[in-house]
Amino acid sequence: MIQTVVKRDGRIVGFNEQKIMAAIRKAMLHTKQGDDETLIQQIADSISVNGQPQMTVEDIQDSVEMELMKSARKDVAQKYIAYRHQRSVARKAKTRDIFLEIINIKNNDVTRENANMNADTPAGMMMKFSSESTKPFVDDYLLSEEVRDAVMHNYIHIHDKDYYPTKSLTCVQHPLDNILEHGFYAGHGSSRPAKRIETASMLACISMETAQNEMHGGQAIPAFDFYLAPFVRASYIEEVKNLEQLTGKNLQHLYERQFRDYEKKALDNLEGEERLVQHAVNKTVARVHQAMEAFIHNMNTIHSRGGNQVVFSSINYGTDTSAEGRCVMREILISTYEGVGNGETAIFPIQIWKKKRGVNYLPEDPNYDLYLLACKVTARRFFPNFLNLDASFNQSEEWRADDPKRYLHEVATMGCRTRVFENRFGPKTSVGRGNLSFTTINIVRLAIECMGIEDKEQRINTFFAKLDQTLDITAKQLCDRFEFQKTAFAKQFPLLMNSLWIGCEGLKPNDKVEKVINQGTLGIGFIGLAECLVALIGKHHGESEEAQQLGLRIVTYMRDRITDFSERFQHNFSVLATPAEGLSGKFTKVDRKDFGVIPGVTDRDYYTNSNHVPVYYKCTARHKAEVEAPYHNLTRGGHIFYVEIDGDATHNPEVIMNIVDMMDRYDMGYGSVNHNRNRCMDCGYENADPNMHVCPKCGSRNIDRLQRITGYLVGTTDRWNHGKLCELNDRVTHVDSGNQLSLFDRL
Numbered sequence: 001m002i003q004t005v006v007k008r009d010g011r012i013v014g015f016n017e018q019k020i021m022a023a024i025r026k027a028m029l030h031t032k033q034g035d036d037e038t039l040i041q042q043i044a045d046s047i048s049v050n051g052q053p054q055m056t057v058e059d060i061q062d063s064v065e066m067e068l069m070k071s072a073r074k075d076v077a078q079k080y081i082a083y084r085h086q087r088s089v090a091r092k093a094k095t096r097d098i099f100l101e102i103i104n105i106k107n108n109d110v111t112r113e114n115a116n117m118n119a120d121t122p123a124g125m126m127m128k129f130s131s132e133s134t135k136p137f138v139d140d141y142l143l144s145e146e147v148r149d150a151v152m153h154n155y156i157h158i159h160d161k162d163y164y165p166t167k168s169l170t171c172v173q174h175p176l177d178n179i180l181e182h183g184f185y186a187g188h189g190s191s192r193p194a195k196r197i198e199t200a201s202m203l204a205c206i207s208m209e210t211a212q213n214e215m216h217g218g219q220a221i222p223a224f225d226f227y228l229a230p231f232v233r234a235s236y237i238e239e240v241k242n243l244e245q246l247t248g249k250n251l252q253h254l255y256e257r258q259f260r261d262y263e264k265k266a267l268d269n270l271e272g273e274e275r276l277v278q279h280a281v282n283k284t285v286a287r288v289h290q291a292m293e294a295f296i297h298n299m300n301t302i303h304s305r306g307g308n309q310v311v312f313s314s315i316n317y318g319t320d321t322s323a324e325g326r327c328v329m330r331e332i333l334i335s336t337y338e339g340v341g342n343g344e345t346a347i348f349p350i351q352i353w354k355k356k357r358g359v360n361y362l363p364e365d366p367n368y369d370l371y372l373l374a375c376k377v378t379a380r381r382f383f384p385n386f387l388n389l390d391a392s393f394n395q396s397e398e399w400r401a402d403d404p405k406r407y408l409h410e411v412a413t414m415g416c417r418t419r420v421f422e423n424r425f426g427p428k429t430s431v432g433r434g435n436l437s438f439t440t441i442n443i444v445r446l447a448i449e450c451m452g453i454e455d456k457e458q459r460i461n462t463f464f465a466k467l468d469q470t471l472d473i474t475a476k477q478l479c480d481r482f483e484f485q486k487t488a489f490a491k492q493f494p495l496l497m498n499s500l501w502i503g504c505e506g507l508k509p510n511d512k513v514e515k516v517i518n519q520g521t522l523g524i525g526f527i528g529l530a531e532c533l534v535a536l537i538g539k540h541h542g543e544s545e546e547a548q549q550l551g552l553r554i555v556t557y558m559r560d561r562i563t564d565f566s567e568r569f570q571h572n573f574s575v576l577a578t579p580a581e582g583l584s585g586k587f588t589k590v591d592r593k594d595f596g597v598i599p600g601v602t603d604r605d606y607y608t609n610s611n612h613v614p615v616y617y618k619c620t621a622r623h624k625a626e627v628e629a630p631y632h633n634l635t636r637g638g639h640i641f642y643v644e645i646d647g648d649a650t651h652n653p654e655v656i657m658n659i660v661d662m663m664d665r666y667d668m669g670y671g672s673v674n675h676n677r678n679r680c681m682d683c684g685y686e687n688a689d690p691n692m693h694v695c696p697k698c699g700s701r702n703i704d705r706l707q708r709i710t711g712y713l714v715g716t717t718d719r720w721n722h723g724k725l726c727e728l729n730d731r732v733t734h735v736d737s738g739n740q741l742s743l744f745d746r747l
Helices: 017-028 037-050 057-070 074-103 122-141 145-152 161-166 176-182 197-212 224-247 272-301 323-338 368-381 443-448 456-485 496-500 529-537 545-569 583-595 621-634 653-665 722-730
Strands: 004-006 012-014 054-056 156-158 219-221 313-317 350-355 385-388 435-442 521-527 572-577 641-646 670-674 678-680 703-705
Touching: 004 057, 017 037, 017 057, 017 074, 037 057, 054 057, 057 074, 122 161, 145 156, 145 456, 156 456, 156 583, 176 197, 176 224, 176 496, 197 219, 197 224, 197 272, 197 496, 224 272, 224 313, 224 323, 272 323, 313 323, 323 368, 350 368, 350 653, 368 385, 368 653, 368 670, 385 653, 435 443, 435 456, 435 583, 443 456, 443 521, 443 529, 443 583, 456 521, 456 529, 456 545, 521 545, 521 583, 529 545, 545 572, 545 621, 621 641, 621 653, 641 653, 653 670
Parallel strands: 004 054, 219 313, 313 350, 350 385, 435 521, 521 572, 641 670
Antiparallel strands: 004 012, 156 435, 385 670, 678 703
């Protein structure tokens, strides 16, 4: 007798003979003779009694066919067989349609899910085929029924779900000194340690490219200046040795000559050793500049993940005050300002200036001149972004100005905003750590479901109850994924688990990664705080102090629950202000279908990014900062503050400094500036004219706007999905770049 049934998705459920009867009855109704309840019951009883204790759906349906063929109603058997075939085709139709869209390079939200992935190339198509095939497998076999239901009903989104079966981790901050000093083995070959700046620059590229193929998220270097500085000195010594060969003199005493800076100067009027030293310095600076140019060029051209996209790379720098570290920073900034190729803005790496008082923020600070240069570069090239080490939550009690490895105690971030610093299971550091996986909650949907409750207090309390339940489901899902990830072997990640992840040095190839990955983070994100607040009380936090207080209450509640999860599950949980790209329109589309068009909630094709003030809401930069700043301390898994500038910021770096001042004043952790930048897609020419329709250099009309999509730039908006394009078109400015107003006293 049949007791249980194995469904197509692998779930085991109790046997219900009524489903057999309903299927036969449906087939009979499509025949001339109609239904026969006696025969229906006979067949159902026979299959139920004679079947195995556990059978698959397909086996049961085969039995129904056999019983019908043995009966006098062979006409019903034919209809039943035809119906089974139609259902089989229907189940495959969605996958077929998606594959055809990929094959025909349709421009839609499937092929444009990731703006920096070219899904039109053969390698990109293969990636999308793989991605769309893998997601149903994850739904059917790797998610619990509770989680699958939450995903299906649009309450949560599991990021990088297509990578779930690979057991890969999201991102990592590379301890590049390990690579540069010891070399590395990446599965197919090894690299020797670096000896000069050119090699160090190349190994930095290779480290990020190789790790990208082992992970599903971004790659970052937390202290680019500190890591490369020793190789500036090594290159200088090499140049002095070249002079020894040229002059026949012993110049060993010049090897360790100390400099305040490496500055290129004319050799006129210099004699003797001073002329030789300056010559060596000039050659060294030229080599550093070329190495930085090569680094930027390589990060924009070396493909990973099967050859269809460049590495999602970020570099953090700004706090090395040595002459060598300053040389690295100056030349990477100058190279960025000059541009790549035909002078166009480099998309990667995302550059992040680590701002700190006493180091690089005020005129008396040793790296203040480089900070001014960084602002000038940002005004033209969007990067660097600015990471505020002075924010209360970004400080470490172990940081010391005279510590040569103080970068270990400085927070570093990813360009897409992922932040890792606090650690329950090891040192408080960003180095050698990253996010394991993250999942985003659709708080807008939770709020929409409460809109019918007239009493406001009851409405809000019901929302929090729903949020509480969804947080529980999300935390369990992340724990389940962690339990799956930890079963991976170290040999599956030959670079990551050999040279990069903190604590990996003790792992052998066949060891499980469980011993070390718990120092990573599990992120719970959210999207659409603005729309959530409108659904609950009619206004968003940019336009109402009551809404702002409710918004802070919501995110504080998430933070507190996540602290509880860290204790209960013994993992590093964190709240993430989700950098929504494809997700920005995905949640909205389903919610609008289910609930209709709700003004201020589902009436646009996207939900507002995380806790941001809506992009369409006109307000000053200061007001935007005042509203968004308190959320940074609550979202320690990652956040960012954006300001939109109107016009050409190229000649006004002071406006960039004003934004950094706001970050300092309002205790914000990470921020950046968006402004006008047009790009000719044929010759690469760029300018900031908002009315440029024809390239003044080559006459082309193939003009695109260079824009930031979440935390990174995209070379062409042709690859943006529908939701993000709608958001882009709605963006309003907060600052006039021609306005020289100094927002704050910088003391």
